[in-house]
Amino acid sequence: MSLILEHVTITRPDGAKLIRGLTLNVAPGSVTTVMGPSGIGKSTLLDAIAGSLAPGFALSGRITLNGRDLTALPPERRRIGLMFQDALLFPHLSLAGNLAFGLDPRIRGRAARAQAVDEALAEAGLAGLGLRDPATLSGGQRARAALMRTLLAAPEALLLDEPFGKLDMSLRDEIQRFVFDHAAARGVPVLLVSHDPQDAAAAGGPVVALA
């Protein structure tokens, strides 16, 4: 069971091919790092896997996750978690509200959901901050909250687009460990996009260079 890309090619609205015939197999619990120069189409590749390609872009090839063919599914039905350089917490919700937004709908009942959120907050070292405005959190707190929100949706794969790019050196190690450990513990395949060889080294998995 894993995230599998077969002969994936992405065509831009102007006809240029961004990714040509990419084949990849990301095993559960492992991190594959995609590297390449700016503008080569790394973010676009993640958009394609998540199902949010901008209008005009065309995808060919096959993408499967745990045996399900994703190509025809809308993004909300793919069960793929996303993280970007910015945490992108919803600005109108409290921290707990953000986590509850992501929490798997199969967990029912007010009390059960509140408890799941509290546990996730504690796990991210954010215990007691549930009512805080996300705009008042520190960068590290925000990054951890964003990961927990993603994980609460019980994704079957994680796509990370330069998630450590804005963090300073000391924080970077901590968040890297936090993300990779949680992903490994849940056994989900992770695709990481990065410019930084150090990220790839920390991820410890295969590296794919786009050119």
Add this chain to the structure above:
Amino acid sequence: MRAVPALLLAALVAPVVLGLWQTGRAAFGIMPALGRETPSLEPWRQLFALPGLGGSIRLSLVSGLGAAILSLLIALALVQALQGRLSAARAARWLAPFLAVPHAALAIGMAFLLAPSGWIARALAPLMDWTRPPGAASVNDPWGMALMLGLMVKEIPFLMLVILAALGQVPLARIMAMGRALGYGPGAVWLRLVLPAIWPMLRLPFWVVLVYSVSNVDMAIILGPANPPVLGVAVTRWFVSPDLAMILPASAGAILQAGLAGAVIAAAWGAERLAARLGPAWLARGGRGPAGAPGWMAGAVLRLAAMAGLVLMAAGLLAMAALAIWSLAFRWPFPLILPEAWSLNAWSMTAPGWRRALMTSVLLAGTTASLSLALAVAWLQAAPARMRAEWLILLPLLVPQIGFLHGLNVVFLRAGLQADLLAVGMGQMLFVFPYVLLSLSGPWRAVDPRLMRTAAALGAGPWRRLVAVRLPVLLRPLLTAWAIGIAVSVAQYLPTLYLGAGRVATLTTEAVTLASGSDRRVSGVYASLQALVPLLAYACAFVIPAWWHRDRRALAGAFR
């Protein structure tokens, strides 16, 4: 869902085209309701034989072009002078009262200010030893100066907001730094680098201002010259004349008014092309003004214009205050600055009348603004990216109202639609919806698309993404768009007059009618109410999001 924008565009464009077509037929003698079936040039012959037509055309052109061009110059100068001190969000708050107050209410207030017995004359009286109001025609002056001033007070704030929004789209700080490092003064950098960069975003709003200025009716009835009046007022008089046969030359006049607006737009376009043709050579010359004083000429003009702008804005605020004070005055003899005795008489005596008009105005405004907001959300949901045809929603604002409203009334009647509240509401939608959509589309498209993608990745379908993420994040712009809709609806004069066949009385139609009457207290009552309704809507748009998002720093902008 996909078809929503196309349907809405058709619903906006069709009435304008049909109305123009119907007016055009009447202008060439075809009016079956009057038993006229054969095309002829007779209406045009009649039109050109009407006394004062030439004067009306000249007045419309001079006051309209003058007001629009000066407004643009002053708005640019004010924004440039306040640059760095005025964020778009703060400006929106300061300019809100000017945008909210309807044209007619402002015009009545300006008349209270400028009239020989108005506040300015009262303030000057001790200096000039006036014991009676001076005899000058300072309102309804034959040159249309008072009208121009009134138009400018409304148009400068609108253009300032448009300019500030456009500046948000260009790297202003870097352009300024680069230009000044090359030896150009700030005014020169504006003229040479900033203005060309933002003009594409100002073009259509400026055209809307141009068309309004050369064709407005309600402001011109209150502030403009009476004999001859501007073309729009003259045509309106002919349309409502008891002699039904006057409808034919009136229709010709309406088409002439539309042609005038078209010619003015064409001239603006020509001037723009010319500047684009000559500009590069002028820029390449690299002139930085006389040595030691880079761009002092431009600087002086800009400073003068900014000062004039501040004076006009102050006059606008005084005009609004004058409305309230007159409505509460009991005895206010010249040359006292404030009334000698106060009372609520004017309010209580006219209560039955203004209550009914208020209800009608609020009903119309609430319905058209709310419906427009819902339709705008549907439009933006269906067409997230800018469409090429989007400028067409401005068509109802780019064709003078008088050019198609009378014709539209005929079309409505033929379709079996009575001239009543429903018809008026439908007519108002033509003007309310474009403003609501325009005001919402910028913020809507500025929402970080990754935020919506994140929501989708968390399992939220399209409906939940809209209701649980996009709408709450956009609460402030949604309410602002709604308030603008309220203001536009309350301000409508001609649509109410024509599509209601004079039977639907709103605060605006009553205020315009009463403005020519003798009792300032009563017109003060109606004009105050007319200003109050949109001001309250704007206040809601500021207060509700600030309260709702009080613990959300990223969204609670207004009172910080």
